[in-house]
Amino acid sequence: MSELSSLLALMIFPGGLALLAAGLLYEWADRKLVAQLQNRLGPRWFQPLADTFKLLAKEEIVPQGVHKGLFWGLPVVAVAAALTAALYVPLAGLNPAAAFRGDLIVALYMLSLLTLCLGLAGANTYNRFSVIGATRTLTQLFSYEAPFMLSLLGPALVAGTWQISSINQYAAGNTWMILTQPVGFVVALVGLMGKLELPPFDAPEAETEIVSGALTEYSGRGLALFHLGKDIELVIGLTLVSAFYLGGLTNPLAFLLKTLALLLILAVLQSLFARLRIDQTVGLWWRVGALLALVQLLLVIVLKGTGVL
Amino acid sequence: MNPENTFERATELLAPWARWSKMVQPNMMEVSVSRNHLLQCVQALLDAGWGYLSAITGMHIPGVENTTDIEKQWSRLSQEGELSYRPPHTGDSFLVLYHFCEGDLVLNLRVHPPSLEDSNVPSLSRLIPVAGIYERELQEMFGVVVDDIPDGSHFLLPEDWPDGVYPLRKDFKGLPEEV
Amino acid sequence: MEEQVQAKNKFVVPIGPQHPALKEPGHFEFTVDGEIVVGATVRLGYAHRGIEKGCEDRNWAQGMYLVERVCGICSHIHAMTFALGAEKLANVTAPPRAQAIRLLVGELERIHSHMLWLGVQAHEGGFDTLFMYTWRDRETVMDLLEMLTGNRVNYSANVLGGVKCDVTDPIASEILKGMDFLEQRARYYLDIVSTDETFLGRTRDVGTMTKEQALRIGAIGPTGRASGLERDVRLNAPYAGYVDFPIKVVTEQGGDLLARTLVRVKELFESIRLIREVLDKLPPGEISVRMPRRVPEGAVVSRVEAPRGEVLYYMKSAGSDKPERIKIRTPSICNWATVMATAVGHKLADMPMLLAGIDPCFSCSDRSVKIVRRDDEQYMTWEALRQYGNGFYR
Numbered sequence: 001m002s003e004l005s006s007l008l009a010l011m012i013f014p015g016g017l018a019l020l021a022a023g024l025l026y027e028w029a030d031r032k033l034v035a036q037l038q039n040r041l042g043p044r045w046f047q048p049l050a051d052t053f054k055l056l057a058k059e060e061i062v063p064q065g066v067h068k069g070l071f072w073g074l075p076v077v078a079v080a081a082a083l084t085a086a087l088y089v090p091l092a093g094l095n096p097a098a099a100f101r102g103d104l105i106v107a108l109y110m111l112s113l114l115t116l117c118l119g120l121a122g123a124n125t126y127n128r129f130s131v132i133g134a135t136r137t138l139t140q141l142f143s144y145e146a147p148f149m150l151s152l153l154g155p156a157l158v159a160g161t162w163q164i165s166s167i168n169q170y171a172a173g174n175t176w177m178i179l180t181q182p183v184g185f186v187v188a189l190v191g192l193m194g195k196l197e198l199p200p201f202d203a204p205e206a207e208t209e210i211v212s213g214a215l216t217e218y219s220g221r222g223l224a225l226f227h228l229g230k231d232i233e234l235v236i237g238l239t240l241v242s243a244f245y246l247g248g249l250t251n252p253l254a255f256l257l258k259t260l261a262l263l264l265i266l267a268v269l270q271s272l273f274a275r276l277r278i279d280q281t282v283g284l285w286w287r288v289g290a291l292l293a294l295v296q297l298l299l300v301i302v303l304k305g306t307g308v309l
Numbered sequence: 310m311n312p313e314n315t316f317e318r319a320t321e322l323l324a325p326w327a328r329w330s331k332m333v334q335p336n337m338m339e340v341s342v343s344r345n346h347l348l349q350c351v352q353a354l355l356d357a358g359w360g361y362l363s364a365i366t367g368m369h370i371p372g373v374e375n376t377t378d379i380e381k382q383w384s385r386l387s388q389e390g391e392l393s394y395r396p397p398h399t400g401d402s403f404l405v406l407y408h409f410c411e412g413d414l415v416l417n418l419r420v421h422p423p424s425l426e427d428s429n430v431p432s433l434s435r436l437i438p439v440a441g442i443y444e445r446e447l448q449e450m451f452g453v454v455v456d457d458i459p460d461g462s463h464f465l466l467p468e469d470w471p472d473g474v475y476p477l478r479k480d481f482k483g484l485p486e487e488v
Numbered sequence: 489m490e491e492q493v494q495a496k497n498k499f500v501v502p503i504g505p506q507h508p509a510l511k512e513p514g515h516f517e518f519t520v521d522g523e524i525v526v527g528a529t530v531r532l533g534y535a536h537r538g539i540e541k542g543c544e545d546r547n548w549a550q551g552m553y554l555v556e557r558v559c560g561i562c563s564h565i566h567a568m569t570f571a572l573g574a575e576k577l578a579n580v581t582a583p584p585r586a587q588a589i590r591l592l593v594g595e596l597e598r599i600h601s602h603m604l605w606l607g608v609q610a611h612e613g614g615f616d617t618l619f620m621y622t623w624r625d626r627e628t629v630m631d632l633l634e635m636l637t638g639n640r641v642n643y644s645a646n647v648l649g650g651v652k653c654d655v656t657d658p659i660a661s662e663i664l665k666g667m668d669f670l671e672q673r674a675r676y677y678l679d680i681v682s683t684d685e686t687f688l689g690r691t692r693d694v695g696t697m698t699k700e701q702a703l704r705i706g707a708i709g710p711t712g713r714a715s716g717l718e719r720d721v722r723l724n725a726p727y728a729g730y731v732d733f734p735i736k737v738v739t740e741q742g743g744d745l746l747a748r749t750l751v752r753v754k755e756l757f758e759s760i761r762l763i764r765e766v767l768d769k770l771p772p773g774e775i776s777v778r779m780p781r782r783v784p785e786g787a788v789v790s791r792v793e794a795p796r797g798e799v800l801y802y803m804k805s806a807g808s809d810k811p812e813r814i815k816i817r818t819p820s821i822c823n824w825a826t827v828m829a830t831a832v833g834h835k836l837a838d839m840p841m842l843l844a845g846i847d848p849c850f851s852c853s854d855r856s857v858k859i860v861r862r863d864d865e866q867y868m869t870w871e872a873l874r875q876y877g878n879g880f881y882r
Contacts, residue, residue: 038620128501132523132836199614200686208612208840210501273686275614277837278523280689333787334576336725361706361719363791364817366802408789408800413725415789439706439825443817460529465536477541 006098019086023231024048026263030234033267048231052224060220065126074124075218075225078117082232085110089239090168092252102162108149111195111236114229115141121226122214133213136204136278140194143285144201148191150293154184154300155244164243172248183296185245187289192237193266194281196230200273201281238262314359314411322353323418337415339406344420344430351407351418351436360411362433365443367451369478372400403428403453425452432458450477501836505534520836528831530824543814548574548783549648551811555801558816560641561604564590564597565794566816567646572727573790573803574648578783584732584771586650591729592766593637593645594792595759596663599670600629601795602752602759606677609749612840613690618680625673632666635659650776660767667760674756681749691745694838695830698743707826709797709819710755713739714747721793728792733765745841782809794819 035042088103122134159170194201205213242258326346407418422428434441445464452475505513513534519527556567603626610618637643702715740747785807797819806812
């Protein structure tokens with residue numbers, strides 16, 4: 001029976017289908033919000049799904065000179081990693097499907113794996129745009145990853161556990177950590193934007209410079225899978241940040257409201273800025289983001305040590 | 310715009326090399342120079358800060374055949390004073406005009422190489438970088454040979470454009486079908 | 489050997505002919521070392537249509553409509569340059585009202601072109617919100633142009649000897665209303681481009697060109713004016729209505745992309761001021777005079793300030809009803825050299841903005857060959873096309 005339920009958890013809910021559907025809907029919400037902010041109409045609700053089906057049906061053109069196994073395998077690994085990460089987060093405000101001590105680290109690693117796959121996929125081809133895109137993707141990975149991690153570490157330290165579900169429970173029972181650790185929240189949110197390569201951190205796929213960066217050579221299924229991976233990452237990222245900073249996720253309604261509120265903030269941020277150059281991105285993260293997150297973290301440690309928290 | 314830069318000043322500057330000059334329009338003067346002196350002329354204008362190179366126009370002058378036309382050409386050339394410098398070109402030739410603009414004044418340096426075969430003109434791109442682009446166009450559109458051009462590759466025409474076909478010549482009526 | 493090793497470490501990034509950064513075809517090769525550009529070359533001609541040659545086969549009136557197709561954005565400018573040149577050759581002067589209307593359409597076109605450019609520049613910098621906003625507001629001026637001339641692009645406002653559309657009172661009041669709206673929007677854009685930190689981060693100190701450099705390279709138009717070069721045909725050699733309605737030249741000293749942006753946005757205000765003034769003091773009278781079919785022998789250089797800089801036409805007439813030679817020098821072609829000169833040392837990410845910074849117009853730069861393939865039905869000859877067109881609209 002437990003095999004069946006874990007299979008269900010993997011395939012239907014919270015992993016697999018439900019997550020894919022949620023990812024597509026969140027992508028639509030994001031696109032629609034940005035469009036509205038930019039005075040455009042935006043896509044219809046099923047557009048992301050239609051895009052995905054269209055791409056899945058298309059022929060994947062494998063360019064010359066690539067490692068075929070990697071070319072086919074990387075998108076699959078990327079989606080698998082994102083789906084795996086979903087097992088540890090309180091999706092829809094329910095208890096995670098799987099949980100163990102320290103699963104925060106695993107979840108974060110799984111999310112980074114997607115970006116790594118993206119970078120490798122770009123570096124795998126001979127296309128110049130892909131290679132430059134891959135370089136930028138990886139450069140960006142190194143710049144936002146540490147601050148993002150540090151910003152999620154703050155709540156973990158306060159809660160005294162590295163298990164996502166426990167932090168979620170702790171957050172639900174205490175003051176919202178957006179109030180106690182505002183800097184951490186900002187860094188986490190902006191870090192999420194960097195992770196998802198949303199504007200203004202979209203230098204790795206800046207279409208006016210390098211076409212679509214690492215994904216330039218992907219045309220069919222691979223592209224669809226990478227997009228799905230990104231969508232799932234969006235949902236997971238929003239879930240993580242709102243679970244940690246917005247007072248935990250205990251029921252589906254709270255999940256919906258909190259993540260959508262975050263998405264709205266993301267959409268506003270996306271439409272407010274011009275794209276940062278990759279050197280500006282790195283500078284911003286290491287000079288400002290990492291420093292702020294570190295200060296916040298030290299503060300948390302000191303306060304915790306002195307018994308205030 | 311410098312109010313001191315008038316046509317008188319330009320005439321003065323170009324005096325050592327100018328063969329003749331005439332006013333084509335109230336605000337346009339044409340000065341004929343030998344292609345061997347072109348660089349000195351341009352340098353003199355640049356040094357004095359007289360205007361800027363605005364464009365280079367190429368022109369294909371079809372040759373004259375019947376005697377009346379030849380007579381007309383002779384009389385025109387002797388009027389202009391050109392005849393004391395060179396015999397008239399009876400065959401096809403190119404005329405290259407270098408337009409310098411200053412305020413509302415336009416000064417054309419006029420270079421007239423003798424024939425299509427001997428149509429070399431010096432490149433100005435060492436003195437004026439942008440001239441390189443105009444010269445590339447001149448070269449591929451007319452077949453004027455620009456000496457010492459830093460980058461003489463095609464600028465506007467396709468890479469597979471047939472050699473020796475110059476679209477802005479008067480005798481160009483379209484590419485043959487098979488191209 | 490060392491050269492070979494160096495070449496291995498460097499990377500040539502082609503931008504174009506088809507590339508999402510460029511809305512028109514042009515080919516650039518940037519040699520990059522990491523992200524830093526160390527070399528740049530340009531290759532044009534993908535939108536070459538043979539207009540210079542085509543002009544020699546058509547009479548003067550037809551030629552004017554042909555040159556209007558040199559550029560889709562500054563079409564009025566080309567037709568006006570041609571008309572002014574031809575009128576000068578024929579010793580015809582268009583009436584003052586026509587000259588004022590030419591100025592009016594020219595300035596409306598400048599507003600439309602500068603707003604289009606601002607949107608493109610914002611898009612190149614990944615600032616899509618500004619892009620969408622400017623293009624939405626640009627519709628206002630497009631509608632005004634349509635109302636005035638009947639067309640959104642390729643207005644055909646000129647005829648040889650004048651213009652063919654008159655400004656009536658209702659149209660004038662609509663234009664004034666539009667100007668009020670646009671002025672308010674332009675103020676908003678000026679605020680954004682000069683205060684938004686991310687946009688400043690992409691434009692400040694990028695592609696800096698000093699006045700001396702600009703002078704040496706031969707920069708013209710807003711690109712030159714952003715480097716402090718007071719070069720504007722409207723001021724230096726006033727034509728059409730600019731004799732009676734003088735402009736104030738907008739210059740900036742920065743020489744970088746920011747300065748180029750500011751110059752263009754500030755020129756919006758200047759254009760709006762000028763349009764108001766013209767509408768206020770529009771000279772009465774005829775809007776065109778008769779122009780002879782044959783144009784006397786002679787040569788003329790006709791210069792007009794397009795939104796991108798100086799347009800120069802060298803027009804030579806042999807006394808027939810067809811021009812002997814029409815040489816078109818568009819502003820973009822002069823400014824290419826500035827991109828090639830300032831690109832080196834910048835980051836690859838700056839290239840699209842730097843390219844767009846001169847407001848390049850590829851179809852302007854490309855002109856002049858026609859390829860006649862008479863038997864192939866895929867390609868229509870001029871005659872066939874004309875017959876088809878005449879039949880279509882009959």
